[in-house]
Amino acid sequence: MYKQLGVIGCGLMGGSFALAMKKAKLVKRVVGYSKSPSTTEAAKRLGVIDVVAESALLAVAGSDVVLLAVPVSATEATLKAIRDLVTPQMLIMDVGSTKCDVSEAARSALGDRLPSFVPAHPIAGKESGGVQHAEATLYQGRQVILTPLPETLPQAVQAATDIWSSLGSQVLKMTPKNHDAAFAAVSHLPHLLAYAYFQSVATQPAGRDFLSLAGPGFRDFTRIAASEPAVWRDILMANKAEVLVQAGRFRQTLDALEALIKADDANALEARIRLISEARAEWQMGAPRLPK
Amino acid sequence: MYKQLGVIGCGLMGGSFALAMKKAKLVKRVVGYSKSPSTTEAAKRLGVIDVVAESALLAVAGSDVVLLAVPVSATEATLKAIRDLVTPQMLIMDVGSTKCDVSEAARSALGDRLPSFVPAHPIAGKESGGVQHAEATLYQGRQVILTPLPETLPQAVQAATDIWSSLGSQVLKMTPKNHDAAFAAVSHLPHLLAYAYFQSVATQPAGRDFLSLAGPGFRDFTRIAASEPAVWRDILMANKAEVLVQAGRFRQTLDALEALIKADDANALEARIRLISEARAEWQMGAPRLPK
Known part of the structure; x- marks a missing residue:
């Protein structure tokens, strides 16, 4: 003791x-x-x-x-x-x-x-x-x-x-370096995205009306956008390089999904989101790392 | 009956x-x-x-x-x-x-x-x-x-x-038109972002290791990335125009937040995310629309 x-x-x-x-x-x-x-x-x-x-x-x-x-x-x-x-x-x-x-x-x-x-x-x-x-x-x-x-x-x-x-x-x-790379991906970037997303909805002309219609998916997706500003200012600044790397990767996958939508390629879009949806359904928090 | x-x-x-x-x-x-x-x-x-x-x-x-x-x-x-x-x-x-x-x-x-x-x-x-x-x-x-x-x-x-x-x-x-504009903002775009984000983490070389470290924020942010592929293929395609408009707005707010990080402007970043965090903390699901 x-x-x-x-x-x-x-x-x-x-x-x-x-x-x-x-x-x-x-x-x-x-x-x-x-x-x-x-x-x-x-x-x-x-x-x-x-x-x-x-x-x-x-x-x-x-x-x-x-x-x-x-x-x-x-x-x-x-x-x-x-x-x-x-x-x-x-x-x-x-x-x-x-x-x-x-x-x-x-x-x-x-x-x-x-x-x-x-x-x-x-x-x-x-x-x-x-x-x-x-x-x-x-x-x-x-x-x-x-x-x-x-x-x-x-x-x-x-x-x-x-x-x-x-x-x-x-x-x-x-190691500190591996830690910061991993958490830029699984924690810091989602906070940045949740902040950006909530702001983009809330600040548009019909934003207040839109927010009154939002449901449980929105609630969970934006929960972390209520996180403490001083804490997250520090995290985003301190891990800037890794966060920007992860933001770049995210933009690439978003670009690719948007391109399928723009091209009206419903089959390719479904195939892509089916892989994602299955992988997310299998994921469990704190699951031990599987052998590669 | x-x-x-x-x-x-x-x-x-x-x-x-x-x-x-x-x-x-x-x-x-x-x-x-x-x-x-x-x-x-x-x-x-x-x-x-x-x-x-x-x-x-x-x-x-x-x-x-x-x-x-x-x-x-x-x-x-x-x-x-x-x-x-x-x-x-x-x-x-x-x-x-x-x-x-x-x-x-x-x-x-x-x-x-x-x-x-x-x-x-x-x-x-x-x-x-x-x-x-x-x-x-x-x-x-x-x-x-x-x-x-x-x-x-x-x-x-x-x-x-x-x-x-x-x-x-x-x-x-x-009206159907107002409905589709609102739900592109509060539901369809977050699904697209959650799919894109989960894919960007899962498909990188250290993705599996990263996913094993993810916590409750990640869990909630990505919950909707497990949504049914056929349903969401249809929604994203059917409401394509409004979804792409909302994606464009989101990219603008993300650009602006990233610009503050790149510029090391911690004060402006904190001020911005403080407004977002307070607005999100006040938001309640299904809350009646406030008078403007």
């Missing part, structure tokens, strides 16, 4: 981690810091954290495990702020959706304290952010990707693996 | 209508026809229909209400096949997702029997088609758009309104 968890950023992700750690009886005490005092007050009131810290550094003081759950662009400044209290016995993790930029930020901010830091990305979330939506089960049954650096202590990676496994997550390890 | 419902096409939509009509005690007997005998056999076994008809025409014989639930491209041939038994006392409806083509098909196939036909589009569905997924509650709490033609009998429109209202649906009336 850990003595004290320090949570920096007590929103949906940080708050849910605190609740899950408490529920799993993995930690005695949770100290929380957020940029906005109303957030930590709410977190304390909701029983998510036990003690409010007045700064990120004070959330680290006395903690043996620390979770950074801030927008990725705040990673470097936050790690700099806590650096002096980081020890080799401490485990520091983040929950950012991009890992190359977080790794660079950690390298630049932590210097010789880098080995205590295990970059982590839990594949979980909700379209409604904020500590009021935090729940102990958010990470249960979900994948968590760890992207350890060459300097990362093996015992830190082991401790991170043990924690997430105890919370019911399936832990995978990847 | 109706004496007999004739269902032509006993899949998800037709089967669910039959179950809902029975549950609401709006009909005594359901006769069903499907192109594939295994479908009508399953429909009978599941209690969805009471009697199997050997042809579309025989499903109409003795019916006072008839539902066509076939892919929209089959509408004209089906209406021609039943035309001789259509009477002014009978109510004929379809459930197609496009209404201009269905109206033209009805005009050409039904001739002087046209007034009995009320084009209908219930905004309901599932990604899994087939009579085995039919349920009596599919249309409950959902919008149903009626697009009556100038020739349509007012009492037929009233009867259609009463039926759908009794099934718990909210009935709206629109």
Whole structure:
């Protein structure tokens, strides 16, 4: 059992981690810091954290495990702020959706304290952010990707693996680069597309009337367009190169489908979407990778 | 209470209508026809229909209400096949997702029997088609758009309104043209985008690995990419012009968001996606149109 968890950023992700750690009886005490005092007050009131810290550094003081759950662009400044209290016995993790930029930020901010830091990305979330939506089960049954650096202590990676496994997550390890390429494809691009699509409908002259007619397909397709702007600004900027590569691939497949429609080639269109529809029907979230 | 419902096409939509009509005690007997005998056999076994008809025409014989639930491209041939038994006392409806083509098909196939036909589009569905997924509650709490033609009998429109209202649906009336423009935006384009996106991920070299990492956002964004190929081939082809207009609008908003990313304009990107995110968070399915 850990003595004290320090949570920096007590929103949906940080708050849910605190609740899950408490529920799993993995930690005695949770100290929380957020940029906005109303957030930590709410977190304390909701029983998510036990003690409010007045700064990120004070959330680290006395903690043996620390979770950074801030927008990725705040990673470097936050790690700099806590650096002096980081020890080799401490485990520091983040929950950012991009890992190359977080790794660079950690390298630049932590210097010789880098080995205590295990970059982590839990594949979980909700379209409604904020500590009021935090729940102990958010990470249960979900994948968590760890992207350890060459300097990362093996015992830190082991401790991170043990924690997430105890919370019911399936832990995978990847390089930051492979992580960012994969998530540009399966997460970052769909967010960009959902934002663009929702905007294109909402801003046309009859947009409000159209939106009043939209059904369950629209609801699910656009759910992620309600995602937190500051978080997604950072992700799209941090993983820009990979996101633009994936957007280019998407445009090519869209071009090809549109060309079949324009050419009135119903048979080819049906054959194409039959393959897609069957593959999507077979896909299951978190399914183990099949042998190639 | 109706004496007999004739269902032509006993899949998800037709089967669910039959179950809902029975549950609401709006009909005594359901006769069903499907192109594939295994479908009508399953429909009978599941209690969805009471009697199997050997042809579309025989499903109409003795019916006072008839539902066509076939892919929209089959509408004209089906209406021609039943035309001789259509009477002014009978109510004929379809459930197609496009209404201009269905109206033209009805005009050409039904001739002087046209007034009995009320084009209908219930905004309901599932990604899994087939009579085995039919349920009596599919249309409950959902919008149903009626697009009556100038020739349509007012009492037929009233009867259609009463039926759908009794099934718990909210009935709206629109012209076929306005219907098709609206649904190109809120339904047909998202299907095209979901197909294109899923294909672009699945067909890249690391596609299988990427798919194994995808989470709940991906799951919801791509749910409609599992939709029935024959149905969506017809819809995308039938509403081609409006779909391509909407695709063009979407490309413009995507271009603009990508331009902000390329220009490293994080502030403008955040401002843009904040507006989108707030509008999407406020949107509710089936919400009444606000006064402008």
